[in-house]
Structures are given as structure tokens and as C-alpha cells.
Amino acid sequence: MEEKSTTFTATHGVMxxxxxxxxxxxxxxxxxxxxxxxxxxxxxxxxxxxxTLPGKEYRLHDLRDHEVVHRMLATVLERP
Structure with a gap:
């Protein structure tokens, strides 16, 4: 099991x-x-x-993608 964490500012909010x-x-x-x-x-x-963020079960087909998906999600949630 691998855990990743990122802090950011959400100006428009996160559901x-x-x-x-x-x-x-x-x-x-x-x-x-x-x-x-x-x-x-x-x-x-x-x-x-x-x-929790809304949605159903999220699954990676390749565990090596965790870092990329995490960074991408943090970036999208932070955008103005």
C-alpha cells in the first residue's frame, strides 16, 4: 500500500x-x-x-501510475 499527500489552495472549491x-x-x-x-x-x-471525493471505485491498471494520477488530480483541483 502506498500513500501520497499534497497541500494546495482550492479557490473554487472541491466537491x-x-x-x-x-x-x-x-x-x-x-x-x-x-x-x-x-x-x-x-x-x-x-x-x-x-x-471522500465523489465517484465509484477507482482502480489503476498499473501501480506505477499512482504518482502521476495523484499529481494530476492535485493540479486539477487547484486550478482557478
Missing amino acids: TTEVGVISGDLELRTICDDNGILSLTITYVGAEEWY
């Missing part, structure tokens, strides 16, 4: 399953298990409660 849209200084965490299943969660920087 979550639990509480709707959140914005401001956020931290994205992606976890990829040995079967390629991705867990996508987000929180306010410094907060303890994590929220």
Missing part, C-alpha cells in the same frame, strides 16, 4: 461526498492498495476529519 463543496487550504491524500484500488480523500490543512 466531497459527505459535506458538499469545501475550499481554501486543503490536503489531498491518495492511497493505492496492492490491487490498484485508489482511495481519494481530502481535508482542511491541519484538520482531523477526512472527506
